Amino acid sequence: MSSAGERRSYVATTFFGLEDVLADELRALGASDVATGNRAVTFSGDERVAYLAVLTLRTALRVLQPIHRFAARDENQLYRGVREIDWSEWTSNKETLAIDAVVNSKFFTHTKYPALKTKDAIVDQFRERTGKRPSVDVDDPDIRLRVHIAHDETTILLDRSGDSLHKRGYRLEKNPAPLNEILAAGMILLSGWDGSRPFVDPMCGSGTLPIEAALIAGNIAPGLIRNAAPKPTGLLVRPLWERLKRDAVSAKTPIETEIVGGDRDGAAIAIAKRNARKASVDKSIRFIRSPIARLEPPPNALAIMNPPYGERLKKAEIEKFYAEIGDRLKEAYVGSEAWILSANFTALKRVGLRPSQKMKLYNGALECGFRKYELYEGSRKSSKHGGD
């Protein structure tokens, strides 16, 4: 263990495509040596930076602290490497453990076995030294570890975030197919929206995009809603954490931007309203039950939407629906920018507007296009020349 002022290296994990926005978030909170990787960003900083990462990042899944690195080509070497760590520095036989593994190596073919071997090494060390062993709790452990194996290099990382940071704590009920909160925040940050112009999601389902937009506009740290102290709590410098939380409360700003969430489904709107209330941003979002064809967006807005991908609809029906979305954009969103996230690439072509930007993101396992359309006077005409 070490002092709060000591600089250490960390890894923040995220989804594919969000690495750059996560890196920007990290630089903004004062992290150094920020470097993007594949679904991860490495950085360094003192304990304050680590806590700020857990408290304020919108696009990180987890904040991990590498604690040991060693070479291992088989299970015995892995076991010995884990035993090199003095585990009493990190946990005790009274705390519960959960271990997951990420493996990319010809020497290890599963993820379960390295996780199990790591657990055995920790448990054996405690049993030999104290006669008692820590137990495993996969749902709500006191200490969560990750074993990362790349070729013959193993890194043992301590999860400083506790539970995954996408669990903001506002999602009480799920509409079918809600966006992950981190993906929603990432989409908004990728669009460059900073709260200075109106925001609209005309197909908001459970409200994830408008709620994340309100959190951004109000400079509300996601950790303030989550309200859980980062784990392992045994390592927590509580006065520092409490001070950073108070600073985050003072940094909140009034939400003056107009934020609108529409959906044709009344049940979805009811869920979205309850979720927004739980996130304490319900007064800043206007939820409207309306089909997109009749929703009047605020002028000069940023629109982001995640329409159905058509799993349950016939091909012709979903393509017609995307053409209708395009028509509505040309009709009612002139002066606005619209972004659409969809895994249905054929339907996306039916929008009939030329995207000015295209990105690749994943919604769960589904590869999606994230497309930007600029709606200026004359978009209607230019669309005749084809979509994307």
Ligand SMILES: C[S@@+](CC[C@H](N)C(=O)[O-])C[C@H]1O[C@@H](n2cnc3c(N)ncnc32)[C@H](O)[C@@H]1O
């Ligand atoms: C994939 S879900 C959006 C999920 C949402 N992003 C969330 O995080 O919960 C698509 C939504 O579009 C809505 N929808 C479908 N057709 C619509 C239409 N014509 N007008 C408005 N909303 C529509 C559905 O009711 C559904 O809630």
